[in-house]
Amino acid sequence: xxxxxxxxxxxxxxxxxxxxxxxxxxxxxxxxxxxxxxxxxxxxxxxxxxxxxxxxxxxxxxxxxxxxxxxxxxxxxxxxxxxxxxxxxxxxxxxxxxxxxxxxxxxxxxxxxxxxxxxxxxxxxxxxxxxxxxxxxxxxxxxxxxxxxxxxxxxxxxxxxxxxxxxxxxxxxxxxxxxxxxxxxxxxxxxxxxxxxxxxxxxxxxxxxxxxxxxxxxxxxxxxxxxxxxxxxxxxxxxxxxxxxxxxxxxxxxxxxxxxxxxxxxxxxxxxxxxxxxxxxxxxxxxxxxxxxxxxxxxxxxxxxxxxxxxxxxxxxxxxxxxxxxxxxxxxxxxxxxxxxxxxxxxxxxxxxxxxxxxxxxxxxxx
Amino acid sequence: xxxxxxxxxxxxxxxxxxxxxxxxxxxxxxxxxxxxxxxxxxxxxxxxxxxxxxxxxxxxxxxxxxxxxxxxxxxxxxxxxxxxxxxxxxxxxxxxxxxxxxxxxxxxxxxxxxxxxxxxxxxxxxxxxxxxxxxxxxxxxxxxxxxxxxxxxxxxxxxxxxxxxxxxxxxxxxxxxxxxxxxxxxxxxxxxxxxxxxxxxxxxxxxxxxxxxxxxxxxxxxxxxxxxxxxxxxxxxxxxxxxxxxxxxxxxxxxxxxxxxxxxxxxxxxxxxxxxxxxxxxxxxxxxxxxxxxxxxxxxxxxxxxxxxxxxxxxxxx
Numbered sequence: 001x002x003x004x005x006x007x008x009x010x011x012x013x014x015x016x017x018x019x020x021x022x023x024x025x026x027x028x029x030x031x032x033x034x035x036x037x038x039x040x041x042x043x044x045x046x047x048x049x050x051x052x053x054x055x056x057x058x059x060x061x062x063x064x065x066x067x068x069x070x071x072x073x074x075x076x077x078x079x080x081x082x083x084x085x086x087x088x089x090x091x092x093x094x095x096x097x098x099x100x101x102x103x104x105x106x107x108x109x110x111x112x113x114x115x116x117x118x119x120x121x122x123x124x125x126x127x128x129x130x131x132x133x134x135x136x137x138x139x140x141x142x143x144x145x146x147x148x149x150x151x152x153x154x155x156x157x158x159x160x161x162x163x164x165x166x167x168x169x170x171x172x173x174x175x176x177x178x179x180x181x182x183x184x185x186x187x188x189x190x191x192x193x194x195x196x197x198x199x200x201x202x203x204x205x206x207x208x209x210x211x212x213x214x215x216x217x218x219x220x221x222x223x224x225x226x227x228x229x230x231x232x233x234x235x236x237x238x239x240x241x242x243x244x245x246x247x248x249x250x251x252x253x254x255x256x257x258x259x260x261x262x263x264x265x266x267x268x269x270x271x272x273x274x275x276x277x278x279x280x281x282x283x284x285x286x287x288x289x290x291x292x293x294x295x296x297x298x299x300x301x302x303x304x305x306x307x308x309x310x311x312x313x314x315x316x317x318x319x320x321x322x323x324x325x326x327x328x329x330x331x332x333x334x335x336x337x338x339x340x341x342x343x344x345x346x347x348x349x350x351x352x353x354x355x356x357x358x359x360x361x362x363x364x365x366x367x
Numbered sequence: 368x369x370x371x372x373x374x375x376x377x378x379x380x381x382x383x384x385x386x387x388x389x390x391x392x393x394x395x396x397x398x399x400x401x402x403x404x405x406x407x408x409x410x411x412x413x414x415x416x417x418x419x420x421x422x423x424x425x426x427x428x429x430x431x432x433x434x435x436x437x438x439x440x441x442x443x444x445x446x447x448x449x450x451x452x453x454x455x456x457x458x459x460x461x462x463x464x465x466x467x468x469x470x471x472x473x474x475x476x477x478x479x480x481x482x483x484x485x486x487x488x489x490x491x492x493x494x495x496x497x498x499x500x501x502x503x504x505x506x507x508x509x510x511x512x513x514x515x516x517x518x519x520x521x522x523x524x525x526x527x528x529x530x531x532x533x534x535x536x537x538x539x540x541x542x543x544x545x546x547x548x549x550x551x552x553x554x555x556x557x558x559x560x561x562x563x564x565x566x567x568x569x570x571x572x573x574x575x576x577x578x579x580x581x582x583x584x585x586x587x588x589x590x591x592x593x594x595x596x597x598x599x600x601x602x603x604x605x606x607x608x609x610x611x612x613x614x615x616x617x618x619x620x621x622x623x624x625x626x627x628x629x630x631x632x633x634x635x636x637x638x639x640x641x642x643x644x645x646x647x648x649x650x651x652x653x654x655x656x657x658x659x660x661x662x663x664x665x666x667x668x669x670x671x672x673x674x675x676x677x678x679x680x681x682x683x684x685x
Contacts, residue, residue, distance in 0.1 A: 052583050072586045079587050085580035089602040089682035103589040158588070 002063035002165035009058035020222040033209040036219035078159035079168040086143040093139040099162040129157040166198040252330040270305035289358040294333035296354035303347035435656035473641035481619035483555035492566020516564030524557040525628035547637040573607030
């Protein structure tokens with residue numbers, strides 16, 4: 001096991017900068033999820049850890065060792081690809097055994113000389129991986145004869161069987177259906193708890209990030225936007241990008257000003273309370289972006305903000321009310337069925353602790 | 368006993384209790400035999416144009432050739448007499464049994480030519496294709512250079528090598544074309560050169576179909592370049608390699624221009640392959656037809672053997 005550290009790492013393709021001065025420390029045994037939209041540089045960052053992409057600038061460390069120029073085969077890390085990348089001409093057993101056939105291990109204990117595993121040792125490890133991932137009935141099959149979920153488990157078994165320093169996963173659940181994805185998420189967390197190895201997991205799916213990660217690193221346009229626990233990223237987004245990327249529907253971000261009393265925020269059609277801890281860093285009349293999550297807005301006849309309903313979408317257990325506060329759109333998430341129809345007006349309220357402020361120029365969180 | 372067959376239609380036609388998939392495949396086979404006559408007629412109608420071409424330009428000449436083989440030339444081709452299958456026995460069977468005569472020596476040289484040209488062209492083309500299959504600046508120039516041998520005609524390639532190895536005017540001062548032990552090798556060089564280009568183009572196309580992620584996974588698994596080539600790349604492009612092997616062997620058996628230009632079959636017939644022997648029999652259609660039929664069956668058997676032996680090692684499912 002090992003930590004993974006990016007120290008000012010950049011990756012450029014000609015004029016295009018895919019990863020821009022990335023500083024990120026992934027601790028030993030952590031389940032770190034790199035989250036971001038397509039083209040944000042998360043997969044490039046992962047491939048740099050694997051050694052499949054050269055590093056243009058900065059240092060990448062595995063443990064204490066700088067691995068910028070170390071060949072992928074010598075980094076002792078394994079990777080699960082989006083397409084699983086199984087060897088189609090080999091049986092499941094051979095696929096899982098594959099890294100054990102070519103690599104050398106400290107098989108006689110930590111610090112002992114590296115050697116290749118014996119056939120019996122390989123068989124033992126393959127059997128264990130097959131048992132853990134429920135692949136025993138399929139060992140003699142070839143990948144083409146497996147379902148997507150089974151192939152994904154073979155890819156995981158191949159990654160785990162060599163007990164590498166770190167596992168890299170590039171959107172491994174994206175080819176699975178929703179039900180299987182949910183089930184595999186739980187299995188992955190369970191597997192991580194059992195083996196305790198560092199996992200770096202790339203996804204654009206915030207649900208995967210929130211449910212599996214020890215910490216989430218949110219990226220956009222090649223830059224790290226925020227790194228923290230899923231709770232921290234959700235509750236205290238560092239900027240409007242993170243605020244709007246995490247959460248479905250995204251956080252409502254509205255232009256507003258701090259009211260003259262310094263204790264509330266003025267919107268076009270009403271005021272929202274300003275949390276006490278935010279009253280110090282702002283001044284009356286200051287322009288801000290106010291952020292409130294749809295689930296934190298309440299339909300309240302005594303609410304301080306009036307909005308015009310544009311549409312109501314009923315989703316079964318909840319409904320989404322699309323409305324306008326002045327000319328600014330927002331969404332309200334309400335449990336159960338909303339009785340309000342398009343064209344009607346509503347009054348909304350929000351608890352002071354659920355209100356976030358961002359600087360309109362830098363989009364950075366206040367304070 | 369209860370009559371279950373009436374209540375369980377799924378097993379009614381499957382007394383052996385085969386798995387459902389097997390049962391359905393049996394039923395499918397059964398169904399396949401019952402063609403609709405109108406569909407058969409329509410199928411033949413669609414096949415008719417290609418059948419007409421095949422019959423006119425392959426089957427008719429082939430059977431005509433078999434017929435010619437029953438005539439023996441007299442007075443240096445001035446007249447022919449029918450000798451039945453005697454000529455086939457004499458020129459083919461006896462030649463193989465006694466290991467002498469034109470057919471045997473031509474066959475030996477043809478096999479030697481194939482062994483010289485096919486593995487070398489295949490291996491060099493494969494290695495160059497693997498080397499050129501990467502995203503590097505200017506790699507397309509190298510790809511164009513390596514595949515250029517394919518765009519060169521056999522005659523031009525042969526003339527190039529003729530001048531390279533000509534003892535009098537050649538750039539390389541060797542006596543291969545005059546040496547019985549080396550003449551076939553000298554004649555094989557243009558073929559190797561051309562096979563290299565063909566193998567390069569076809570293997571490169573095959574490599575494009577190998578997913579990058581599989582190769583990357585093998586790097587992370589610890590496979591070095593040689594293991595990656597032998598254990599991952601070659602199995603994954605094995606259908607392409609089988610196809611290449613078969614066509615290069617057929618090309619090897621058919622080679623003529625290279626031998627004619629570089630060595631002229633000499634010295635002392637040391638580079639006369641079966642095709643060259645047939646060419647030399649142009650005054651004796653009967654014997655030429657017999658050797659041609661012999662060559663056809665040799666090629667057929669070798670091709671069938673290749674499929675039989677190699678097909679099991681080919682991985683078709685990507």
